Ligand SMILES: Cc1cc2nc3c(=O)[nH]c(=O)nc-3n(C[C@H](O)[C@H](O)[C@H](O)COP(=O)(O)O)c2cc1C
């Protein structure tokens with residue numbers, strides 16, 4: 001276990017992340033006042049999560065803390081507060097389905113049922129081959145296209161079981 | 173008279189999000205005029221006041237008045253923050269602004285910065301809106317290259333930098349002070365007010381925070397004049413407004429119409445009920461606004477006063493239209509779960525109360541309700557509302573009260589018969 005916040009043991013920033021990752025995070029740091037590097041914590045966690053197949057390990061959170069000169073507990077607080085950070089492995093395609101009111105009255109239940117049956121998993125689970133995971137989410141601000149889900153970064157609206165099949169079959 | 177303000181360019185342009193197209197319909201002319209002619213910042217604020225624009229994020233606070241709370245000449249950094257967190261269930265209008273008219277938002281934010289003497293702005297976009305974020309980023313790039321953002325804008329000596337900040341999935345971050353905490357790299361837990369953001373905002377500096385639609389209205393208001401905007405609407409509800417309309421209807425979408433438009437006209441715009449069903453009820457201003465029975469709604473106009481008089485709220489202008497097949501107990505179950513799930517946990521009445529509300533509604537939904545539960549719900553609502561740091565607690569209590577006021581019968585039926593009064597028969601999990 002590494003001891004953080006100990007200047008003797010602190011690493012150079014260059015040792016923490018690859019150059020590409022650092023450039024990405026540094027772009028975010030540059031948006032905020034110099035003394036507010038921690039404003040980039042949400043972006044840094046997202047970048048690390050994407051780089052790690054969609055979820056965050058404690059080690060990665062510690063790295064983010066070290067890189068942004070934050071205490072690890074502060075980073076854990078952020079990572080556990082916001083619903084888009086995952087602290088357990090997810091599928092290659094994370095399906096986030098909205099079941100809030102506009103989607104619900106447009107029968108999101110039938111989409112949920114279809115997905116659970118097709119993928120043989122429940123909410124919070126990953127398919128055996130690791131390709132899909134399923135997550136119930138709150139209103140995604142696309143209620144006009146209800147029922148809808150998000151896979152990765154993309155929204156899919158006006159879903160029916162048939163549309164769902166063709167979307168999932170079209171993914172790598 | 174539709175599409176006068178935030179959607180004014182949309183029907184004329186192929187790619188209204190592109191700088192050149194936006195400019196072809198008068199985009200950035202107002203900003204250019206202000207900067208070139210050194211229009212007095214107080215004049216800008218006065219026009220905003222005269223427009224009668226009320227904050228489009230839900231609370232309806234007058235935008236011009238909010239801006240006037242900032243003393244422009246006080247030393248030190250000030251900020252303009254845009255709230256594109258759009259998380260109130262039923263609301264999907266800011267998404268369309270980000271996708272289709274990002275430059276008008278940028279222009280509005282620069283003008284806001286000029287008016288209050290801020291040189292930096294942030295647009296807080298909800299984390300799930302990745303595609304909208306990319307569209308907005310592209311617009312920022314174009315605006316920077318064209319000299320509408322950056323240092324010494326158009327040689328005026330005024331600097332303005334604008335950045336986007338992506339959220340991480342938390343409804344409460346739509347609350348303005350939680351949003352500021354979130355930009356500061358913390359959990360999104362609302363701050364106690366006062367002090368208000370105008371005095372102690374982002375990084376402890378004077379800050380104005382406005383909704384995407386409010387800020388996007390700014391260029392048009394300054395171009396056409398405060399009076400013009402005000403006249404679009406009705407008494408106490410100046411201007412036109414974006415309504416996100418969803419539910420059991422034929423043609424859901426975002427519609428810009430003058431405030432004071434009869435609901436029945438909007439109902440026609442969305443093509444009426446799907447599958448020939450009957451209109452049962454309407455949530456007029458987002459999940460947090462109390463439900464109104466369909467018949468009553470048909471006689472109302474869509475403005476702040478009319479909806480308030482009917483016991484609800486115009487809120488963010490998110491209208492959810494509900495047909496006669498829907499069980500109100502099931503709807504309230506889902507809504508109460510939402511507030512329980514999204515409570516930030518800071519205030520005991522909200523953290524515990526939202527869970528309590530949900531568990532009671534959920535047991536009624538599942539045929540395990542008790543007669544005393546209806547009074548219990550009312551009493552828990554009374555213990556949450558008005559007793560928390562932010563309005564999420566009130567937002568959780570209001571829909572419960574609305575449902576019990578108009579649809580108590582359905583709750584009673586669930587308790588007595590252990591199944592739904594309407595629609596698809598027995599509730600899930602019951603024989
Ligand atoms: C729980 C909660 C959620 C909110 N969510 C949003 C939101 O998603 N977008 C928004 O603009 N305002 C939201 N608000 C209102 C903001 O606190 C604030 O009033 C608004 O951003 C101010 O801008 P305006 O005056 O232009 O409306 C929310 C408030 C609360 C209490």
Ligand code: FES
Nearest residue numbers: 098103139140143
């Ligand atoms: S309710 Fe599903 S996107 Fe809004």
